[in-house]
Amino acid sequence: MDLNGIEEVVERPDRGSLAGFRPGDAWLGGGTWLFSEPQPALTRLLDLRGFGWEPLRADADGLTIAATCTIAELERWSAPPDWRAAALVPLCCRALLGSFKVWNAATVGGNVCLALPAGPMTALAAALDGACTIWGPDRDRAVPALDFVRGDRLTVLRPGEILREIRLPAAALRRRSAFRQISLTPQGRSGALLIGTLDIDGGFRLTVTGSTVRPIAFRHPALPPRAALLGEMAAIPDELIFGDVHGRPAWRRAVTAHLAGEILDELRAP
Structure with missing residues (x-):
């Protein structure tokens, strides 16, 4: 989409550009979102690739x-x-x-x-x-x-x-890991995306995204009992569960618990 309100593009910004940031400015990276919809408030782009x-x-x-x-x-x-x-x-x-x-x-x-x-x-x-x-x-x-x-x-x-x-x-990159992601449709946006990791010393961490408005991490010194982990999933406050056309909150909460259990089973296996 053309952004016909843009008056200037700074192709080679420098550290001074941060101090000169003003209303109507936007940082430009790849632009895949920026150029996907109208941006009537923008008048200048600062190209990070510079x-x-x-x-x-x-x-x-x-x-x-x-x-x-x-x-x-x-x-x-x-x-x-x-x-x-x-x-x-x-x-x-x-x-x-x-x-x-x-x-x-x-x-x-x-x-x-x-x-x-x-x-x-x-x-x-x-x-x-x-x-x-x-x-x-x-x-x-x-x-x-x-x-x-x-x-x-x-x-x-x-x-x-x-x-x-x-x-x-x-x-962190040396840990064992398990990944789960689910969408309402085969090519849909993630309704839940969970990652579990296991340290060399047995420390377990589960990171929940997609179904929550922000990332949430659950940490244990060892793999927890399944009931304990599912209890933590159930205790996520309602205001942190996300909902939109890609998945209602009740569905996201349910699949989050299901995927958390799958990750626990995978990491518990030898």
């Missing part, structure tokens, strides 16, 4: 994902053999349903910052102890990926701030 960030950088301590890394670039990434939880990467990428055109334009940072409950990049980052680096006009700050999204279309970003990168620690 920063020239390296999409992916892996080292002994973990993986750094630039906000401008595309879904296609992340899906093609090859992990070290002992990073077992890296198997979640292609699964989460494929949970973002779209054509190859969307995959090659949509960015990891854009998916997280859009803050849709079904955002699979948010699920990946939250489940693997991701740390978000945020650039701001006055100072930079770090926020756990689990806390970055605060609700449906709501993040911790302040005016002028941008998500610079997400860091996934190697310790």
